[in-house]
Amino acid sequence: MQDVRTPTVEQAPSSRGRSTAAEDRALVARVVARDPAALEALYDRYGGPTYSLARRILGDTTLAQDVVQEVFLAVWRDAERFDAERGGFSSYVLSMTHHKAVDAVRREENLRRRRAPAEMLDVRESDDRSVDDEVWLSLRRDRLRSALGQLPEAQRETLLLAYFGGYTQREIAGLTSTPLGTVKTRMLAGMRKLKDVLGEPLGADPLPPGSGP
Amino acid sequence: VSGHDEFDELVVGYALDALEPDDEQRLRTHLRGCAACTRALAEVRGLAAELAYDAPQLRPPDALRQSIREGIGAAAGDPPPLLGAGTPPPRGDGPDARGSLPPPPQGWDEAAPPWLPPTGRDEKQVRDPEQGPARPAREPEGAPADADDGGPGSPRRRSGLRGRPSSVRPPSRPGPGGPGRVATPGGHSAHRARRMRPTAARLLAAGASAIVLVVGVVWGVTASNRASDRGSALAERNAVLQLLTRPGSRAVTMPERNGASATVVVAGDTMYLVTAGLDANNAAKDTYVLWADTGSSKPLVGVDAFDVRDTNMSVVPVGKVSTTVASARSYAISHEQGRSVPARPRSVILGG
Numbered sequence: 001m002q003d004v005r006t007p008t009v010e011q012a013p014s015s016r017g018r019s020t021a022a023e024d025r026a027l028v029a030r031v032v033a034r035d036p037a038a039l040e041a042l043y044d045r046y047g048g049p050t051y052s053l054a055r056r057i058l059g060d061t062t063l064a065q066d067v068v069q070e071v072f073l074a075v076w077r078d079a080e081r082f083d084a085e086r087g088g089f090s091s092y093v094l095s096m097t098h099h100k101a102v103d104a105v106r107r108e109e110n111l112r113r114r115r116a117p118a119e120m121l122d123v124r125e126s127d128d129r130s131v132d133d134e135v136w137l138s139l140r141r142d143r144l145r146s147a148l149g150q151l152p153e154a155q156r157e158t159l160l161l162a163y164f165g166g167y168t169q170r171e172i173a174g175l176t177s178t179p180l181g182t183v184k185t186r187m188l189a190g191m192r193k194l195k196d197v198l199g200e201p202l203g204a205d206p207l208p209p210g211s212g213p
Numbered sequence: 214v215s216g217h218d219e220f221d222e223l224v225v226g227y228a229l230d231a232l233e234p235d236d237e238q239r240l241r242t243h244l245r246g247c248a249a250c251t252r253a254l255a256e257v258r259g260l261a262a263e264l265a266y267d268a269p270q271l272r273p274p275d276a277l278r279q280s281i282r283e284g285i286g287a288a289a290g291d292p293p294p295l296l297g298a299g300t301p302p303p304r305g306d307g308p309d310a311r312g313s314l315p316p317p318p319q320g321w322d323e324a325a326p327p328w329l330p331p332t333g334r335d336e337k338q339v340r341d342p343e344q345g346p347a348r349p350a351r352e353p354e355g356a357p358a359d360a361d362d363g364g365p366g367s368p369r370r371r372s373g374l375r376g377r378p379s380s381v382r383p384p385s386r387p388g389p390g391g392p393g394r395v396a397t398p399g400g401h402s403a404h405r406a407r408r409m410r411p412t413a414a415r416l417l418a419a420g421a422s423a424i425v426l427v428v429g430v431v432w433g434v435t436a437s438n439r440a441s442d443r444g445s446a447l448a449e450r451n452a453v454l455q456l457l458t459r460p461g462s463r464a465v466t467m468p469e470r471n472g473a474s475a476t477v478v479v480a481g482d483t484m485y486l487v488t489a490g491l492d493a494n495n496a497a498k499d500t501y502v503l504w505a506d507t508g509s510s511k512p513l514v515g516v517d518a519f520d521v522r523d524t525n526m527s528v529v530p531v532g533k534v535s536t537t538v539a540s541a542r543s544y545a546i547s548h549e550q551g552r553s554v555p556a557r558p559r560s561v562i563l564g565g
Contacts, residue, residue, distance in 0.1 A: 040278075048270055048271065049265055049266065049270065051272075051273035052270045065276070068277060069277060069281050072281045073285065087258055091262040092258075094261075094262035095262060097265075098230055137270040159229070159264065160267075162229040162230075162231040168231050168232065169231050184226065191257060195260055198263060
């Protein structure tokens, strides 16, 4: 199947990682106005990262596709719910993907039980075609990995079990034989440390709305 | 436990979708009345979204795009949706809109999607100056007529992501000339990048974090796909990235000329040069030289001689430089016969 190549879509070919927040906002505004090409342009940008996230959480290509489809149809239905003042579209769409994927993994409890917790921390490449050689994405991944590498092991484990494992704080306490309070503290400390190490999020749009050239 | 520490923990747990139902309910109630926690949640969500990039980045199956198209009513066989053409598809709340998806999960609260804070949702509209039929803005001067020659800005650069054959070079054309300007916030750097994608030009104007993005664009266009090159390319790239994340780092891009471009990255007194599209030189007979323009009445200062082995991309670790060179207003590259840095450039090919 071919990408739709309208002139508008062409402006953002495969530019997932490089999308600017302002462009995303303009695309969302067009989705609100029922422009399917704008939704497709958003998919060009975020289809890869959302699919990769869902695939990692679910460990299953079919379920991952269901989640991503659900996410983009929700964007189509409810684009007006996206509030640029609460963060970028990237964060919005990945949060939604995460939420739906975690929901799915909890529904498919047996699916998750078959996967050892250690697998959530695994870094194996999967059998899907990788786009890691799209350098921007790997750049971004390197940066994140390097930041995660600077976290104490217990904090990193807690964050990854929650984010990719879809485990609740209480479940993580059980899995790691740690008091629940400690799990909560580690999660907070881990995110604070990550924030310090990463600094300004990549892809952030430092220009306030309307101050463009 | 009192005060906001407890809510900080809950906010983080909420952003990671890791709260127990009772904690989740407690936080939602709190968020309705706490602007600080609502802001904190948005920030933590942005951070959590970065974690997504720890996953191996995969290309979604083509069927997924198709099922989304079908889901929104742009079914297969229809002409591709064109901007503003035809009647809009029905709003997505009809039975077809969900395609074959299962019903919403148990506990799904349509009125308050859990990835949004529950306050003020209905009053907020997307307010955007670019709203409306606006296409993403192009540079005023527009793309040159030959923009489809495979250079940056043309659709074919997509294939460049997978390693453009280095023999495929854009045809020569007169370059815009002029010295590279420093990418500072508010600087009018867009014109300098006339053949760069508009996105990249705008990012250049956007300041420090954008510099990282621009280097990403350069690499995106030119990165070698050869496995043997990848190890060292990665190390070089990481070194540049480290440099760029240091406070006060800056990048100066020389305008593209004849399909070649180069960016000087400098933090403190450490400099790297990233070239793209420069022909490999003959390391036995000739050399490239980097020059610094330190003032209108002063001659160019020779910074370093370097070789280019990979036309696609080459990272030159220039190393320590003087303050004068580090703060030069622009840079140039010349191609010189012989292996030494001459007193003045004989054949400037970029910048200058």
